[in-house]
Amino acid sequence: MLILKPASHADDMEVDRKEEIVTPGQVITKDLAFMRGHGTFTLNEQLVASVAGKIERVNKLVSVKPLKTRFNGEIGDVVVGRIAELGNKRWRVDIQGRQEATLLLSSINLPGGVQRRKNEADEMEMRSFFAEGDMLSAEVQAFFGDGGCSLHTRSFKYGKLRNGCLVVAPSALIKRSKSHFISLSCGVDVVLGLNGYIWVQKHVFISPEMQNQPEGLYINENDEISMEEREAISRVCNIITALVNHKQMIYETIIVFMYENSLEYQPVELLSADLQKSLIDSAISQLEAAE
Amino acid sequence: MSRLELITPEGLRVDGRRPKETRRIYSRTDLLAADGSSYIEMGNTKLITTVYGPKESKNNNSNSIINVEFHLASFASGSTAKKLRNDKKLMENSIAIRDIFESVLIKSFGRSEIDVFIQVLQSDGGVLAAAINGTCLALIDAGIPITDYVTACTAGYCNEQAILDLNYIEESSEVPCLTVALTPKNEKILLMNMEHRLHLDNFDSVLSLAKTGCQTIYESLDECIRK
Numbered sequence: 001m002l003i004l005k006p007a008s009h010a011d012d013m014e015v016d017r018k019e020e021i022v023t024p025g026q027v028i029t030k031d032l033a034f035m036r037g038h039g040t041f042t043l044n045e046q047l048v049a050s051v052a053g054k055i056e057r058v059n060k061l062v063s064v065k066p067l068k069t070r071f072n073g074e075i076g077d078v079v080v081g082r083i084a085e086l087g088n089k090r091w092r093v094d095i096q097g098r099q100e101a102t103l104l105l106s107s108i109n110l111p112g113g114v115q116r117r118k119n120e121a122d123e124m125e126m127r128s129f130f131a132e133g134d135m136l137s138a139e140v141q142a143f144f145g146d147g148g149c150s151l152h153t154r155s156f157k158y159g160k161l162r163n164g165c166l167v168v169a170p171s172a173l174i175k176r177s178k179s180h181f182i183s184l185s186c187g188v189d190v191v192l193g194l195n196g197y198i199w200v201q202k203h204v205f206i207s208p209e210m211q212n213q214p215e216g217l218y219i220n221e222n223d224e225i226s227m228e229e230r231e232a233i234s235r236v237c238n239i240i241t242a243l244v245n246h247k248q249m250i251y252e253t254i255i256v257f258m259y260e261n262s263l264e265y266q267p268v269e270l271l272s273a274d275l276q277k278s279l280i281d282s283a284i285s286q287l288e289a290a291e
Numbered sequence: 292m293s294r295l296e297l298i299t300p301e302g303l304r305v306d307g308r309r310p311k312e313t314r315r316i317y318s319r320t321d322l323l324a325a326d327g328s329s330y331i332e333m334g335n336t337k338l339i340t341t342v343y344g345p346k347e348s349k350n351n352n353s354n355s356i357i358n359v360e361f362h363l364a365s366f367a368s369g370s371t372a373k374k375l376r377n378d379k380k381l382m383e384n385s386i387a388i389r390d391i392f393e394s395v396l397i398k399s400f401g402r403s404e405i406d407v408f409i410q411v412l413q414s415d416g417g418v419l420a421a422a423i424n425g426t427c428l429a430l431i432d433a434g435i436p437i438t439d440y441v442t443a444c445t446a447g448y449c450n451e452q453a454i455l456d457l458n459y460i461e462e463s464s465e466v467p468c469l470t471v472a473l474t475p476k477n478e479k480i481l482l483m484n485m486e487h488r489l490h491l492d493n494f495d496s497v498l499s500l501a502k503t504g505c506q507t508i509y510e511s512l513d514e515c516i517r518k
Contacts, residue, residue: 023516024431025439025476039436041397050397050436052516069434070326070345084347098345098403146402 037063080193107152164201327433444504
C-alpha cells in the first residue's frame with residue numbers, strides 16, 4: 001500500500017480523496033511513487049495538474065480528466081465522421097478531434113467482395129465511395145506518431161451513413177458501452193460516435209444475404225422515409241439535444257426512457273428548456289428506480 | 292504631478308477605491324458553443340474570449356500554435372473618434388497574448404492549432420490585463436493543458452504612492468502604468484509593459500504591488516473555474 005507524505009503546504013493534498021477537483025498548476029502530490037498520467041506533468045519532482053478537472057487514479061497512475069476537451073480516441077472506438085478532403089489513397093475525416101483522422105483506401109470494404117485486391121481503377125474513383133461531406137461510421141484502427149488516428153470501416157456495421165440526421169455533442173458526454181449501435185423500438189437507429197457526433201437514422205433491415213452483396217454500401221440516395229419515421233427521428237434528435245443542453249451523459253437506456261416519456265408531446269415542444277428539464281429529471285428517477 | 296486630483300487627501304481614488312485595491316472582478320466560463328469561452332469583468336472593462344481547438348492546422352507555414360485575434364467593439368470606449376491607427380496597438384496586444392500562452396502551453400498537439408478570439412465590449416483601462424485573464428480562463432475551459440494559470444494586473448504610481456489596477460481616467464492622465472503578467476505559483480513574469488517614465492527607485496514598489504494584484508486575481512479566477 002502507498003503511503004502519502006504528510007501535506008506540508010496548503011496546496012498539497014492526498015490523491016486518494018475522491019471527486020477532488022484540481023486546477024492547472026496545482027500540486028497533486030510530492031510522492032514520486034505515483035506515475036504521471038494524462039493532464040499532469042512533473043515540475044521540481046512534484047506531480048502537477050495541467051488541466052482543470054477530476055483526479056482519477058488507477059493503482060499508481062494518476063491522471064486528471066478535464067470536464068470537456070476535444071476527442072482523444074482509443075483503438076477500437078466507434079466514431080462518426082464527415083469526409084473533409086480526398087488525398088492520395090486516403091480520405092481525411094473530421095471527427096471533432098485535435099486533428100483530422102485518416103481513412104485509407106485499403107481499410108474500407110470495396111464493392112464486389114471483401115477480399116478483392118485494390119487496383120488503380122479504385123484509386124481513380126475514390127470519390128464514388130466517399131465524397132467530401134459524406135457522413136460515415138468507422139472504428140479507430142491505429143495511431144500515427146504525431147497523434148493522428150487511422151480509421152477503418154472493414155466490418156458490415158461501419159460505412160456510409162444516410163437516411164437520417166446528425167446531432168453534435170461534446171465527446172465527454174458519450175458514455176462508453178458495449179454497443180454504440182442502438183436500435184430503438186420506434187424504428188430509429190442511433191449511432192453514438194464516441195467523438196461526440198451522433199447519427200440518428202431510420203432503421204434499415206439488413207438480411208444476411210445482403211451482407212454478402214456490398215454493392216449497396218455506397219449509395220447516396222435516401223430511402224423513402226414516411227412522415228411517422230421523420231417524426232420519430234426528429235423526436236430522438238431533440239431528446240439528444242436536450243441531454244446535451246443539460247450536460248447529461250448520453251447512453252441507450254436514458255434515450256429509451258426519455259422517448260417513452262416524451263410521446264405525449266410534439267417533437268418541436270421538446271426544445272423548450274423547462275420541458276427538457278422535467279423530462280430528464282423523470283428519466284433519471286426512473287433509471288434509479290430500475291437499478 | 293497630474294492635472295486631475297487622482298487621490299484625495301482622504302486617500303481615496305477617483306472611483307472611491309483605496310490605492311491598493313483592485314476593481315470588482317466577475318468572471319464565468321462555458322457560455323458559448325465553442326471549445327472554450329469566458330466572460331470577464333474587471334470593473335467596467337468587459338470582454339468575451341472564445342477558444343477553438345486544438346484543431347487541424349490549416350496554415351502550415353506558420354510556426355505558432357496559437358492564433359489570437361483581438362477586437363475592440365466600436366462602442367467599447369467613450370470616444371467616437373475613428374481608431375484607424377489603433378490597429379497597431381491591438382496587434383501588439385494579440386502578439387503579446389500569443390507569446391505568453393505559448394510559453395505555458397504543454398505542447399503535445401502534433402500539427403494542430405488553437406484559435407483565440409477576444410472581443411472587448413467595454414474598455415475602462417487595463418484591457419490587455421483583462422484579455423490575458425480572460426484567455427487563461429477560456430483555455431482552461433477548453434481543457435487545454437497548461438503549466439499554470441496566467442494572471443495579469445496593472446499598477447501605477449502617482450502622488451508618491453503605488454496604485455493598483457488603474458481605470459481609464461487614471462491610465463490616461465500621464466500616470467506611469469505597468470502591466471504585469473505572471474504565473475501565480477512560481478511568480479515567473481511573462482510580460483512586463485510600462486508606459487510613461489518612472490524613477491527606478493519607485494519601480495520596485497509598483498512591481499510588487501502589481502504582483503500582489505495578480506495573486507488576488509488568481510484567487511478570483513480559481514474560484515470561477517471551480518464553479
